Amino acid sequence: MKKRLNRIRLIDIAEKTHLSVNTISKVLNGREKEAGIAVETAKRVRKMADELGYIPDQMARCLRAKNTDTIGVYIDKITDHVRAETLHAILQELSNRGLFPLIMLAEAGYEKCCEAFIRNRIEGLILCGTMQAMNADFFNRLYENKIKTVITGCFFHDRNLNNVFREVSFVNVDNERGVELQIRHLHEQGRSRIAFLSGPTHDSDMHIRKKTYMDLIKTVHEPVVGQIDKDTSYLEHGYWSMDMLLAGRQEIDAVIAFDDKVALGAIRCLHDKGRNVPGDVAVIGFDNSPEDDYTLPRLSSISLPTQEIGTKSVELLLDRLENKTKPKTIYVLPSLVARESTQPSAGKPQKGNPPD
Amino acid sequence: MKKRLNRIRLIDIAEKTHLSVNTISKVLNGREKEAGIAVETAKRVRKMADELGYIPDQMARCLRAKNTDTIGVYIDKITDHVRAETLHAILQELSNRGLFPLIMLAEAGYEKCCEAFIRNRIEGLILCGTMQAMNADFFNRLYENKIKTVITGCFFHDRNLNNVFREVSFVNVDNERGVELQIRHLHEQGRSRIAFLSGPTHDSDMHIRKKTYMDLIKTVHEPVVGQIDKDTSYLEHGYWSMDMLLAGRQEIDAVIAFDDKVALGAIRCLHDKGRNVPGDVAVIGFDNSPEDDYTLPRLSSISLPTQEIGTKSVELLLDRLENKTKPKTIYVLPSLVARESTQPSAGKPQKGNPPD
DNA sequence: GTGAAAGCGCTAACAC
DNA sequence: GTGTTAGCGCTTTCAC
Secondary structure (H helix, E strand, O other): OOOOOOOOOHHHHHHHHOOOHHHHHHHHOOOHHHHOOOHHHHHHHHHHHHHHOOOOOHHHHHHHOOOOOEEEEEEOOOOOHHHHHHHHHHHHHHHHOOOEEEEEEHHHOHHHHHHHHHHOOOOEEEEEOOOOOOOHHHHHHHHHOOOEEEEEOOOOOOHHHHHHHHHEEEEEEOHHHHHHHHHHHHHHOOOOOEEEEOOOOOOHHHHHHHHHHHHHHOOOOOOEEEOOOOOOOHHHHHHHHHHHHHHOOOOOOEEEEOOHHHHHHHHHHHHHOOOOOOOOOEEEOOOOOHHHHOOOOOOEEEEOOHHHHHHHHHHHHHHHHOOOOOOOEEEEOOEEEOOHHHOOOOOOOOOOOOOO | OOOOOOOOOHHHHHHHHOOOHHHHHHHHOOOHHHHOOOHHHHHHHHHHHHHHOOOOOHHHHHHHOOOOOEEEEEEOOOOOHHHHHHHHHHHHHHHHOOOEEEEEEHHHOHHHHHHHHHHOOOOEEEEEOOOOOOOHHHHHHHHHOOOEEEEEOOOOOOHHHHHHHHHEEEEEEOHHHHHHHHHHHHHHOOOOOEEEEOOOOOOHHHHHHHHHHHHHHOOOOOOEEEOOOOOOOHHHHHHHHHHHHHHOOOOOOEEEEOOHHHHHHHHHHHHHOOOOOOOOOEEEOOOOOHHHHOOOOOOEEEEOOHHHHHHHHHHHHHHHHOOOOOOOEEEEOOEEEOOHHHOOOOOOOOOOOOOO
């Protein structure tokens, strides 16, 4: 049971170079200029540090200094591809900037996550994706502990939280723009009676997309919304709300689904009822999931700029940490990915082509 | 610029309770019994800590103690669903055990990752999924720094690395079992001439699966292997090696693809050449990707127990950290997911059913 | 140009 | 039963 770890420390370099720990510290932190250290000395120090393979002890450094170079990431299930891609981009960006991530899964409960974050003295937090268990206490604790936060892909319509968002920036997907793209695309494909299929009501994006649909569509015709109240999977939501729509009297030739899973549920329902997609009804989803390329028919969708979301959230957070800007909200633009499910008249699934 | 953070420290509790920092420390670390501290005192301390909302400073604790409670995770692109699921399970398990993850993306380069790990004094490392840039230096540095390691889903046939695996445990997927399941399933479905489609040669799992296929199939017929040499995507590998097979003279009625992506490429090729799947040729993949449920036809596959992989790797690592066991290798069993692509005679895509 | 000394918050050894 | 003291490895302040 030896007490000291076998690591190289500043003092080891100091002894070898016959200098003081202090000098070594200054050089290795690039503060040689302002400390007025001889160029030759600095060189010697660096050389020795290199030779010995010195790696500073983050714990010791953090204890003394105020910064920990650690950024918390609070995230829901990472198996969702949008979140996985966003997380990947965040990790890339943090790594590029020499920062360390501390990832906590929301399912562990916010108290536990909060404690882990504070205990490890994270300097900033990125909150990644919609979460249900979000409350004022959480944000207040972050604020009290001076943890600046960026929220990405997560909308709050709970206005009670507004006053706790003093130190929170947002990277939002421009949902309005997404729905606009969907409607315009369907019009261009010759569709004139477009319905909206909603998903579970706890999803905050859902409300925005539905509202946008209603606002935009009513210049053309009465909004037609398929919605069920059951608290069930997205797929089932799609299936049964589509079923409901078909049972109604309104004629429709296109459906905007809240997301891809809802769209897939809807397509199954349409098949079961003998409707052809896209022949009778065009269907478009949202999220551009990997499976969209393999569905029958291939599913048109809206793609989110996950790379940009990740990069921008780190950027925004660092601006705040360096006090460059006030907390702010930025929007990133989604884009259209047109596939078979919205083609004008392709009754049959497209034949396979050599992959690209 | 105040120096002290506004956190509650041990000394604050000490002052309020008129006790020494030491006593507080002992109580809050649950060492009151062995230190012989009065039950009443302990209660008082805990109550005060609770009231003040005390959260220890991990940095200070780590500097003094030897353990950091931090486990490194070294992982390739997390957008792959198998890795995402495994990572999710790992994060769950670490969180359950009160450990903190430090995740580094392999793409950052092993030197950078290694430095981050050592700098943050991780106690153990989980290496998650196949990586190409793996070398002896990496493992030697881990060993030198007393970092115990678990490798999951990553096979090395480079025997030169064997001597650096002194402190490495393995959680492997039983690939042999997977291929066995595939072959048995195809036989049960009445297929008698089964080919194997390989993927990129840098993939270490590939070699094992191919070898297993060859060993098992030769009791029935000569192995038929489709393989191309181009260094290209898995999808293209599937397409062109299938193309190659079809151009050859051997009759086949089933294809085992190295993985799902290869399988999808193969299916496209079969369609293009006018072969019906599964009517003429059955196809089975490996990995059970989410899109398998939406392909045309739905793709039979082999599912990996990602949850178990995650849980077991943390378990194995902790056993090592507590010196309970020697480094070891364990195998987890994959399972068969039969879908349309291997059905005996279903010529048409199955009609949609209400989702389950 | 460089060094000495203090101290970040905590735990471990030992004293009383 | 509880307190005193030292020190983990580093940065910071100030002295020379």
